Amino acid sequence: MDIVHVNLGPRSYPLAVSENGWDGFGPFAYSRAPKAATAVVVTDENVRPIADTVTIHLKAAGFRVAQVVLPPGEETKSLSHAATLYDRLAAANADRNTVVAAVGGGVIGDLAGFAAATYNRGLPLFMVPTTLLAMVDSSVGGKVGINHPGGKNLIGAFHQPVGVWIDPGVLASLPEREYRSGLAEVVKYGVILDAEFFAFLDANVPAILARDPAAVRHIVARSCRLKADVVEKDEREETGLRAKLNYGHTFAHAYETVAGYGAWLHGEAVAAGMVAASRLAEKLGRIPADVTVRQVKLLEALGLPMAADPAWPADELVAVMRRDKKAVAGTLRFVLPTKLGEVELVADVPEALVREVLG
Numbered sequence: 001m002d003i004v005h006v007n008l009g010p011r012s013y014p015l016a017v018s019e020n021g022w023d024g025f026g027p028f029a030y031s032r033a034p035k036a037a038t039a040v041v042v043t044d045e046n047v048r049p050i051a052d053t054v055t056i057h058l059k060a061a062g063f064r065v066a067q068v069v070l071p072p073g074e075e076t077k078s079l080s081h082a083a084t085l086y087d088r089l090a091a092a093n094a095d096r097n098t099v100v101a102a103v104g105g106g107v108i109g110d111l112a113g114f115a116a117a118t119y120n121r122g123l124p125l126f127m128v129p130t131t132l133l134a135m136v137d138s139s140v141g142g143k144v145g146i147n148h149p150g151g152k153n154l155i156g157a158f159h160q161p162v163g164v165w166i167d168p169g170v171l172a173s174l175p176e177r178e179y180r181s182g183l184a185e186v187v188k189y190g191v192i193l194d195a196e197f198f199a200f201l202d203a204n205v206p207a208i209l210a211r212d213p214a215a216v217r218h219i220v221a222r223s224c225r226l227k228a229d230v231v232e233k234d235e236r237e238e239t240g241l242r243a244k245l246n247y248g249h250t251f252a253h254a255y256e257t258v259a260g261y262g263a264w265l266h267g268e269a270v271a272a273g274m275v276a277a278s279r280l281a282e283k284l285g286r287i288p289a290d291v292t293v294r295q296v297k298l299l300e301a302l303g304l305p306m307a308a309d310p311a312w313p314a315d316e317l318v319a320v321m322r323r324d325k326k327a328v329a330g331t332l333r334f335v336l337p338t339k340l341g342e343v344e345l346v347a348d349v350p351e352a353l354v355r356e357v358l359g
Contacts, residue, residue, distance in 0.1 A: 001016050001017055001018045001019050001020075001024070002016075002017040002019075002217070002221045003015070003016055003017075004017065004221060004224045004225050004228055005228070006140065006141075006160075006228045006231060006232065007228075007232050008160060008231070008232060008235055011142075011160045011235075013032065013160060013161055013162055013163050013164065014032075014163055014164070015139075015140065015163075015164040015166060015224050015228070016028055016163070016164065016165050016166065017166045017168065017217060017220055017221050017224070018165065018166065018167045018168070018169075019217070021167055021169050022053060022054075022057055022167065025054070025057045025165055025167075026057040026058060026060050026061030027061060028163065028165060029057070029058060029061055029063075029099075029101070029126060029163065029165070030061040030062065030063075031163075032124075032126065032162040032163035033097075033099040033124050033126065033162055033163075035097045036063065036097045036098060036124060037062075037063065037064060037097065037098075038063060038064045038065070038066070038092060038093075038094065038097075038098045038099070039058045039063040039064070039065050039066075039098070039099045039100075039101050039126075040065075040066045040067075040068060040088065040089060040092055040098060040099070040100050040101065041054055041055055041058070041065060041066070041067045041068070041103055042068045042070070042085065042100060042101065042102050042103065042108060042111070042115075043067070043068070043069055043070070043102075043103040043104050043108060044069065044070050044071060044072040044073075044076065044104050044105075044107070044108055045069055045070075045071060045072055046072045046104075047103060047104050047105075047108075047130045048069055050103055050128075050130055050170055051067060051069070051104075054101060054103050054128055055067055058101065063099075066088070066091075066092045068084075068085060068088045070084070070108070070111075072107075073107065073262050074107055074147070074256075074261035074262040074266075075261060075262060076107050076108075076111060077107045077110055077111050077145075077146050077147050077261075078111075078146055078147060079146055079148075079155070081111060081146075082111060082114060082115055082118075082146055085111070085112065085115040085119075086115060086119055089115065089119050089120075089123075094119065094120065094123060095120065096120055096121075096122070096123065097124070098123055098124075099123065099124045099125070099126050099162070100112050100113075100115065100116040100123050100124070100125050100126065101126040101127075101128060102116075102125065102126070102127050102128065102129075102139075103128040103130060104128075104129070104130050104131075104134070105129065105130060105131035105133060105134045105138075105178070106129075106131065106133055106134045106137070106138040106266060109127055109129060109134050109138045109139055109144070110138060110143075110144050110145055110146065110153070110156075111144075111146060112125070112144075113125050113127075113142075113144030113145075113159055113161070114144040114145050114146055114155075114156060114157060116144070116159060117157040117158075117159030118157065122159065124161075124162045125144075125159060125160075125161040125162060126161060126162060126163055126164075126165070127139040127161045127163070127164040127165070128164075128165050129164070129166060130170050130174075131171075131174060131178055131179075131182055132171055132174065132178070132179055132181075132182025132183065132185075132186070132216075132220070133178070133181055133184075133185055133265075133266060133267050134182075135166050135168070135171075135182070135220050135223075135224070136182065136185050136186055136189070136219070136220055136223035136224060136227070137182075137185045137223075137227065139161070139164050139166070140164065140224055140227045140228060140231065141160075141227060141228075141230075141231040141235075141242075141245075142158045142159050142160035142231070142235070143156065143158060144156055144157055144158075144159050145157065147261060150257075150323060151253065151257055151320055151323045151324070152253045152256050152257055152261070153253070154323070158235065160235075166220060166224075168213065168216045168217050168220055169213075171211060171216060172211060177265065178265060179211070180209075180267070180302055180303045180304060181265040181266065181267030181268050181304075182267055183208065183267065183302045183304070184248075184267035184268065184270040184271040184274070184299070184302075184304055185223070185267055185270060186201065186219050186223050187201060187271075187274070187295070187298055187302070188245075188247055188270065188274060189222070189223050189226045189227070190340075190341070191247060191274065191295060191337060191340060191341070191343070192244050192245070192247045192335070192337075192341070192342070192343045193226045193229075193230070193244075193341060193342075194222075194226055194341055195339075195340045195341030196341075197222055197226070198294075198298070198340060198341065200218075201219070201298060202294070202297075202298050205301045205302065208302070209302070227245065230242055230244065230245055240345050243326055243335060244335055244343050244344070244345065246326065246335050247274060247277060247335040247337075247343050248270045248271070248272075248273030248275075248276070248277050249273060249335075250273070250277070250321055250324045250326060250332075250333075250334050250335070251272065251273030251276040251277060251308070251317075251321075251357075252266070252269035252270045252272070252273030253269070253320065253321075253324060254316075254317040254318075254320040254321050254324075255269040255272060255273065255308050255312065255317070256269045257320045258312045258313070258316045258317055258320060259309065259312060264305075267304070268304060268305050271299045271304035271305055271306070272304075272306055272307055272308055274295060274299070275292065275295060275296055275306050275307065276307070276308070276357045276358070277334055277335065277336055277337070278291060278292040278295055278337055279292055279357050280334060280336060280349065280357045281336040281337050281338075283353045283356065283357065284336070284346070284349070284353065286336055286337070286338055286346075287336075287337050287338065287339065291337055291340055294340065307359065308358065308359075310359060314358045317358055318332075318351060318354060318355065318358075321354070326345065331347065331348055332348075332349045332351060332354060333345060333346060333347045333348075333349065334346055334349050
């Protein structure tokens with residue numbers, strides 16, 4: 001298997017990208033939480049068969065296992081479902097050595113991670129992502145949280161997992177729309193950090209869309225490595241470096257909030273958000289038009305949306321952007337490209353230009 005190490009001193013952990021499915025999963029989990037006698041597996045109804053496999057392997061490794069099955073969808077990433085998890089953890093007599101295993105996509109990872117971060121002032125967390133989006137983004141780096149009616153991810157914490165197990169084979173059964181959604185975050189890494197990786201994606205669209213195992217393993221492992229490099233240098237988003245991972249996300253979170261959580265998948269919103277951010281960079285004279293054109297061409301080839309729904313009111317979108325975690329005292333800040341493979345955080349962006357991009 002490929003191992004990507006996230007080096008954070010005492011909070012360091014490995015991400016294992018498996019070649020052989022679940023072979024070795026139980027021993028890997030035990031090695032990352034050797035003091036834990038109990039594991040609470042948190043999943044949703046859509047991926048319960050995978051959670052059942054995880055449960056079997058955890059039991060074989062010596063864990064007592066309780067399972068919590070939640071409804072699927074963005075609406076589950078809420079305070080009410082966090083309360084449900086607290087109740088189930090209490091019923092399982094969870095203590096500081098009880099490991100929470102999040103088996104699912106970004107919603108389950110964020111919600112279960114938030115519960116793990118806050119119950120008993122912190123429980124060990126094990127991530128088993130089952131969507132491409134979660135594999136390359138939310139399972140790496142320790143950001144956990146829930147949504148609020150006022151904005152996405154407004155309630156959260158930093159809580160690094162003790163380990164991450166990635167089986168790209170589970171993507172074979174992932175619905176097409178969700179798979180393509182995850183590709184938006186993969187493209188993001190090429191735009192913000194690695195122009196050669198962007199070129200690889202551009203040259204291998206047919207293999208990527210066909211879910212060729214070698215291509216999928218490469219894009220997952222490379223995306224994880226690129227994100228880990230950033231997290232290692234700015235774990236808690238204090239220097240501005242980690243904010244670069246939010247390229248396109250200021251627009252995307254506004255789209256998701258105004259449209260209603262679940263109307264668009266996160267990656268769909270990120271794709272349109274990246275295009276909007278790139279066009280904003282053009283208007284500011286920071287990049288030539290071809291940087292945007294290349295992104296649009298690749299995202300279109302991957303079947304992702306390019307723009308927000310014109311029916312979404314610009315006033316509402318801008319209001320949400322002002323609550324974005326990158327905003328300072330209500331002034332708009334955006335992650336914008338300077339060239340392919342490089343971005344930076346830009347402050348005091350004129351609202352009039354943002355509205356022009358929103359159309």
